[in-house]
Amino acid sequence: MGGKRIVTAAVLIIGDEILSGRTKDQNSSVIAEHLTNIGIRLKEVRVVADDEAEICAAVNALKGRYDYLFTTGGIGPTHDDITADSIAKACGVPIDVDPRAEKLLAENYSRRGLALTPARLRMARIPAGASLIVNPLSGAPGFRIGNVIVMAGVPEIMRAMLEAVTPDLETGDKMLSVTIAVDRPESEIADIFSAHQQRYRDVAMGSYPRLRDGKPVADLVLRSADAVRLTEAATTLKTALGL
Amino acid sequence: MGGKRIVTAAVLIIGDEILSGRTKDQNSSVIAEHLTNIGIRLKEVRVVADDEAEICAAVNALKGRYDYLFTTGGIGPTHDDITADSIAKACGVPIDVDPRAEKLLAENYSRRGLALTPARLRMARIPAGASLIVNPLSGAPGFRIGNVIVMAGVPEIMRAMLEAVTPDLETGDKMLSVTIAVDRPESEIADIFSAHQQRYRDVAMGSYPRLRDGKPVADLVLRSADAVRLTEAATTLKTALGL
Structure with missing residues (x-):
C-alpha cells in the first residue's frame, strides 16, 4: 500500500452512431485499461447522443462526482460536432476560436498544402480557460478544462491524446x-x-x-x-x- | 411515417470487470443494433460497478426516463452478483426465491444430474411481481419488472434472453x-x-x-x-x- 489517495474517473462517450449500434465503441475499453494501468479507478461510463442538453447533463453529473471526466467524440468540423460548445455551456464559460488552436491547425493544413477553411477553423473553437491536448495525427487539438478532458472519437487519435494528457494526471494507488x-x-x-x-x-x-x-x-x-x-x-x- | 409513437430505451451494464478494462463489453452494441432493428431508440448507455448504491441510483434514473431499461450482468450464483437484490430495492419490492424460477433451475440441474445447491438456488431470487425471461442455455432465468428487463452478462445467454423478451416489447417507428x-x-x-x-x-x-x-x-x-x-x-x- 502506497498510502496514496484513490483517484477516480468517469468516461463519457458522445455519439449517435454508438447508440444506433452502427459503430462499436472501442474507446471506453482502451481508456479503462489505460486508467487501471496508471492508477486511476474508472467508476462509470456513459454513452449519450449528439444532443447539447444530454451532453451538458452528463458532464455536470460526472465532473462533480469523480476526479476526472474523459470524453470522446464530437470535436470535428461538421455541424453535428457539438461537444466543445456543450462543454463550455456545462462549465459556464464562453467559447470562441482559440489562437493557439488556430495556429496548430494553420500549421498542419499549411504543411499538407490545404487552406484553413471556416469548417476547419470550427475545430479551433475551445472553451475559455482550457489547455490544449496536442493531436499529432490530424492537428485538431483536444482540450482540458478543469477536470474534464475532451478527446476525439477516432480511436487512433483518441489514443494519441490519452497518451499526451497522461503526464499531467494525478494518479493514486494502483489497483x-x-x-x-x-x-x-x-x-x-x-x-x-x-x-x-x-x-x-x-x-x-x-x-x-x-x-x-x-x-x-x-x-x-x-x-x-x-x-x-x-x-x-x-x-x-x-x-x-x-x- | 407510420405515425406510431417513438419508443425509447436505456442500457445499464453492471460489472467491475468492464470498468477495469479486463473484459470488453460486447452486450451494449448487440442490444443497440437489435433495438434499432425492431423500432426502439436507444438513448443512453451506462456502465456501473457491482455496487448496490450505484446500481440502484442508475436504475432509478433510467427507468423513469425511458420506456425500457435493459440491464446485463450480476445475476449469477456468486456473492458479487447483486443485481436482482439491487433492482428489488430500486423498485421498492421484496425479493425471495421464486417458485417458478426454482422449478426452472431444478429441472435444468436434474437433467444434467446435478443438485440444486443453495448457491444455485440464489439464481432463483427474483423481485416480487416480476415475470421471468427464459434462459435456454443454462436454466437460470432473467426477469422483467415493470419496464426494467434484467438479463445475464454472458453474451450468448444475454442474446438468448433478448430474443425471448422481444415479442413482448412495444415498438415504435423504426429509425x-x-x-x-x-x-x-x-x-x-x-x-x-x-x-x-x-x-x-x-x-x-x-x-x-x-x-x-x-x-x-x-x-x-x-x-x-x-x-x-x-x-x-x-x-x-x-x-x-x-x-
Whole structure:
C-alpha cells in the first residue's frame, strides 16, 4: 500500500452512431485499461447522443462526482460536432476560436498544402480557460478544462491524446489484480468463493462466468492495491479450490 | 411515417470487470443494433460497478426516463452478483426465491444430474411481481419488472434472453438510415453537409470520421423514420457531393 489517495474517473462517450449500434465503441475499453494501468479507478461510463442538453447533463453529473471526466467524440468540423460548445455551456464559460488552436491547425493544413477553411477553423473553437491536448495525427487539438478532458472519437487519435494528457494526471494507488481461471461452473465454487471474500474483506473478489465450447466456466478476479494481501488471498483461494 | 409513437430505451451494464478494462463489453452494441432493428431508440448507455448504491441510483434514473431499461450482468450464483437484490430495492419490492424460477433451475440441474445447491438456488431470487425471461442455455432465468428487463452478462445467454423478451416489447417507428461513404476528410464536405442538414431538418445527419490507411475519410449517416424523405435527402446529398 502506497498510502496514496484513490483517484477516480468517469468516461463519457458522445455519439449517435454508438447508440444506433452502427459503430462499436472501442474507446471506453482502451481508456479503462489505460486508467487501471496508471492508477486511476474508472467508476462509470456513459454513452449519450449528439444532443447539447444530454451532453451538458452528463458532464455536470460526472465532473462533480469523480476526479476526472474523459470524453470522446464530437470535436470535428461538421455541424453535428457539438461537444466543445456543450462543454463550455456545462462549465459556464464562453467559447470562441482559440489562437493557439488556430495556429496548430494553420500549421498542419499549411504543411499538407490545404487552406484553413471556416469548417476547419470550427475545430479551433475551445472553451475559455482550457489547455490544449496536442493531436499529432490530424492537428485538431483536444482540450482540458478543469477536470474534464475532451478527446476525439477516432480511436487512433483518441489514443494519441490519452497518451499526451497522461503526464499531467494525478494518479493514486494502483489497483492490482490476479485472475484464477476455474474449469467449472461458478455455481460449484460459489460457497468457497463467498467464504473467501468474507475472510479477505479488503480484497475485492468477482466471478466472471463465460461459456467455453458451450460449457460454463469462470474467471475469478481478485483486486487490491496491496500486493502482499492480494498474493496471500489468491494463494489461499487456489488451495481452497484444490488448484 | 407510420405515425406510431417513438419508443425509447436505456442500457445499464453492471460489472467491475468492464470498468477495469479486463473484459470488453460486447452486450451494449448487440442490444443497440437489435433495438434499432425492431423500432426502439436507444438513448443512453451506462456502465456501473457491482455496487448496490450505484446500481440502484442508475436504475432509478433510467427507468423513469425511458420506456425500457435493459440491464446485463450480476445475476449469477456468486456473492458479487447483486443485481436482482439491487433492482428489488430500486423498485421498492421484496425479493425471495421464486417458485417458478426454482422449478426452472431444478429441472435444468436434474437433467444434467446435478443438485440444486443453495448457491444455485440464489439464481432463483427474483423481485416480487416480476415475470421471468427464459434462459435456454443454462436454466437460470432473467426477469422483467415493470419496464426494467434484467438479463445475464454472458453474451450468448444475454442474446438468448433478448430474443425471448422481444415479442413482448412495444415498438415504435423504426429509425431508418443511409450511409454515404466519402473518400475525403470531413472538413472538405462540412459546408455542403451542414447546408444539407439545414435543408432537411427532419432528417438527422451525422458525420463519422475515421482513418483509412492513415488518411482521414468519413461516413455520412442520414437517419429518419420516413423512408421517402430519407431517400430524397440521401440522393440529393450525393448529387451535392458530386458522388
